[in-house]
Amino acid sequence: MNTKICVQSIMNPGLSCLPEDLSVSEVVAVMHRQKIGAILLGTPEEMKGIFSERDLLNKVVGPGLNIYTTLVSEVMTRSLLTLSADQDINDALKLMESRNIRHLPIVDQTGRGIGMLGMRDLMKTMVRHLERENDSLSQLDRLKDEFLANTSHELRTPLNGIIGIAESILDGATGELNAQLRYNLSLIVSSGRRLAHLVNDILDFSKLKHRNLVLNLRPVSLRSLTDVVITILMHLTHNKPINLHNGIPDELMAVQADENRLQQILYNLIGNAIKFTEIGLIEVIARQKVDEIIVSVCDAGKGIPKEQQEQIFESFEQGDGSSEREAGGTGIGLAITRQLVELHGGKIWVESEPGQGSVFSFSLPISHERALESVGAGQEDLSQFNLFHDQASLFKESEDSLSEISKGEGFRILIVDDEPINAQVLANLLSLEHYQIFQTNNGEEALQALNSGQHFDLVLLDIMMPRMSGYEVCKQIRKKFPPTELPVVMLTAKNQVSDLVEGFQMGANDYLTKPFSKNELRARIKTHIELAKINMAYSRFVPREFLGYLGHESIVQVRLGDQVQKQMTVFFSDIRSFTTLSETMTPKENFDFLNSYLRRVSPVIRQNQGFIDKYIGDAIMALFPENPANALEAALEMLDLIEAYNPSRLERGYAPIEIGFGLHTGSLMLGTIGEQERMEGTVISDAVNLASRMEGLTKIYAAPIIISEQVRESLPANHTYPMRPLGQVKVKGKNQSVRVYEVIDRRKNEIQALKLETIETFSAGIQAYENQAYSEAQSYFSQVYRKNQADLAALLYLEYCQGIEEQPESPHAHIQASKA
Structure with a gap:
């Protein structure tokens, strides 16, 4: 039999049972109308219980209303509101007052009504509850103060021992100390003193709170x-x-x-x-x-x-x-x-x-x-x-923003922490691993060091720092260095999940919670450096910039067929007459020579915001995504390096090196080709072929640097690079002619000086030639050649103009044939 709700009215002592399908709010309405003072659960034959007001107060209010679901009903409208199980008496009172409700019906966990409560009853209960809570909190507060005071007193003895013994050693009680040992001892003394200062503050705080500090x-x-x-x-x-x-x-x-x-x-x-x-x-x-x-x-x-x-x-x-x-x-x-x-x-x-x-x-x-x-x-x-x-x-802080605090021959670690003591502790823990440890005092100095061109293998980054937090520093680092290239391990005294998540969102690789053990520190650093070195090893074969343009941070993310179209300047360089040079060397000597040469010149490309796509024997193919002027500047600097290197080769009996450069700007496709088990990154474009062909023209014209019209037009309007036109050249493999220019380099020799001196005359000859005024052109080229007989471009045009009637085809056909 289902349990029924029965009510007993004060006016009518007899029992009356309500229909089973009545809602709780309808039961409440009946209770209000009939002035019900007690509630019975069950049927007249099988009573579950009778609850008076006192019973309700003892059984329900005593344990606290918050363990029941309290239903608040407004009789006139019969609308039903529910107070959740975690709300307390105060919440019930506020709701009753706002809705002008005088009584609360009480139901059990099954939703059956078991009584009524008035506001006065609730107020009395709440006051008793608050009194008990206040007594409990006051007792806890006294216990807390006593604990802090007692603990602070107990800390003083070992602290004084630590400080006193360390100071006596510093004063020479155990003999002469070296500088590093004196510094480490001074850090112990300083840390102890800071802790003692904190202990004394806690003691003073306790005394002042209890009004027992005497002046x-x-x-x-x-x-x-x-x-x-x-x-x-x-x-x-x-x-x-x-x-x-x-x-x-x-x-x-x-x-x-x-x-x-x-x-x-x-x-x-x-x-x-x-x-x-x-x-x-x-x-x-x-x-x-x-x-x-x-x-x-x-x-x-x-x-x-x-x-x-x-x-x-x-x-x-x-x-x-x-x-x-x-x-x-x-x-x-x-x-x-x-x-x-x-x-x-x-x-x-x-x-x-x-x-x-x-x-x-x-x-x-x-x-x-x-x-x-x-x-x-x-x-x-x-x-x-x-x-x-x-x-x-006690402190020997460096005046420099970046200071080396631990010398070593291994990997370079940058510590970013505004506390010198923390930095020295880290340096001491890592000293046995032979790392080179550098420190900066804040985030701004760290970013300055990283952007100065110095190389670091890992950054240990404190979160709590002045002016710029560790989160912001990490965010700025990631704008230039991906996680696979420069690991960042955050140091934090916080171990809240939200703080750790924020660190990872800013680009951190890992975190260490202070205080950490030396074994954990060393293990994490070693792991991240090894991973970074693996990624760096991959980048020697697939440039990091190449991955970046494909939208990847690591080589493991690359898929066959990844591709992207970009506008870039293609840079080709080649050693003149390398075949002749190589014939005089053994295979090992060839490798040694090429590696020595490439070690000298390749960094110039990176320093000018370019990246090397591939080495093809003695040739270098590089890409410059930002500005064609960067590619041109790299070519000029490489010529300067070779100019400075050649005298030492001559002293050792070796022939000097000559190199040529071809530059062209255009659209190209970067991507991966091959098959699933063997693929490689490459660049496919007509611009690549053009740059390679123009590098070949440098040998014919004896012009170290030749650029296309597209490169020239992309240079800044106020550039100061001296150049002269070489006309429109039909390069092998191309149907359309390409207008090209020779950039006169900065080497201080007679040939370059004469080219600069005759640049206007040569340009006038090219203009006359293109206007088919061959006699006029011949005159200009004759003037140039008489002054500079090393100018092969002037000689080629002069020879053609002289034999124009006997050789009607373009002089560039002769040039093309010569290259072939």
Whole structure:
């Protein structure tokens, strides 16, 4: 038998059963109309239970309404609303108040009604619940404070031991130390001191919160104490163009303060000013106002928005908590400072505008007594200040933005971290692997080093850095270096999935969560370098640029038939008379000669934004996708290199090398050809054939560089490359003539000088020849040849003009035949 819902009315003691098909809202309506005070579940023969108001309060409200699905019904409209199981009494009260609902029907997990609750009952329950919660939270807060205080006290003993022993070794207690060992020990001391400073902050925070910090008030000279603090903090301005100035007048009256705590206040305010100021003046000033002294710390930092000026004095609040924040910290420094000022009977405030710097001011009561001689900050409560007085002498930071901190003969690793200690720890961990370790202090310096042409095999990149976060640095790196070429391993103290995902989205290869073990660090670095080297080895056979144009980062992504059409300048170079040279050498000597030659000239192509498509014996075929001027500049630089190399060959009894270049700009297809088991990347285009043919013409015209009309038209309008036309040449394999030009190179010899001198005369001869004024052309070419008998182009045109009647075909037929 199905369970029925039965109700008992106050006015009618008899039981009445409701139809089974009534909805919960309809049941609620009946209960309201009949003023029902109790609910029974079941049938008159088989009762499941009777629930009065008190029973409901004990059985339902006691455990908490949030474990039931609470249905809120409005009787007049019978609309049904549901509170989810994770909503609490407060949510129910808000809903009742907003809908003017006086009672809540209670149903069990099967949806059957089991009672009604009024707002007053809910309010009482909520108050009792909140009281219990507050008692529990207060107890947890006390336990937390006690734990922090006890832990901080316990940390002091081992910390003092670490610092003391390391300092004694530095002072020579165990004998003479080398420079590297002294530096590593100094890092231990500095790290220990920073941790001690944090421990003392936690202790002070606990004491101030529980109002059990006692001040030792006495007359204190502000001027003298500020001098001490500025001296302590001077090392923090290293590599920053900052001027620290004490502007407090000597005659200013003393303040009534605890000297150690006042020093702590100044230390926090001036230290923060240094953190957030990159350049400019930081000044401490003071003035008397009635019976108090107003002290102000003025900086030239980035300023603080108005909406943050109050919250920065709250515990654990920071003006910038992002990954590119200017400085670290726990967020309790200013909170401690405010409480210390208020404990002295003063107040603290800040005046600031974004981009205009900040002025932190606080007030202290005047002392009408004369300040006694400072006893220093040697007490336990302020021992952290003495921990930093000689930190500047412990660090040997380089003045350069890029510094080599570990020498080796192996792979080059760039560490990007604004903490010198972190960089040195990494260098020490990797030293046994014989890596070359370089460090930059921020993202901007890292990008500058990477763009300077220096080669690195891997980047270890910290995420939390000033001005530019590790995420942004990685994003910029990936614009130039793909993950397969330059691995980036991020170093982070965060291990949230969202942070790691963001790093990978920016292009990181991997991440390490601090603190990490040396074995994990070495293993990951070795793996990524090996993978990068494999990819780099592939790129020696298939250029990275070639893969990029096909839309791939790795060779494993390449498929047979991948292709793309691009406009590029094709560059061909060849050694003149290489066959004659090779006949005098053994096969091994041929290989050695070619490799020596190519090692000298090939880098010039990459330096001018080109890439080598293939080597064909002694010939080089390269592609320049950006600007034809880059290809022309590469040819000129290669000629200069060979010009400088030839004297050493002559001294060793070898013949000098001569090379020629052919350049043509046009549309071409880059892609893969072959079959599934054997394929290669190649370029297919008429432009390739043209460039190769023009390189062949350099031998006939004795012109080192010949370019097509298309290359000339693509050069900048203000280019300064001297060139002369060679006319329209019908090259072998082409039906249409191609207009070509000789670029006169920069070598300082007589032949080039005479070509420059006769360039206008030669050009006039070409113009006359093309106008079929052969007698006039012959005159021009005769003038050129008389001045420069090494000018073969002038001689060829002169010979044709002289025999024009006996040889009616084009002189280029003669040229074509000669090449063939």
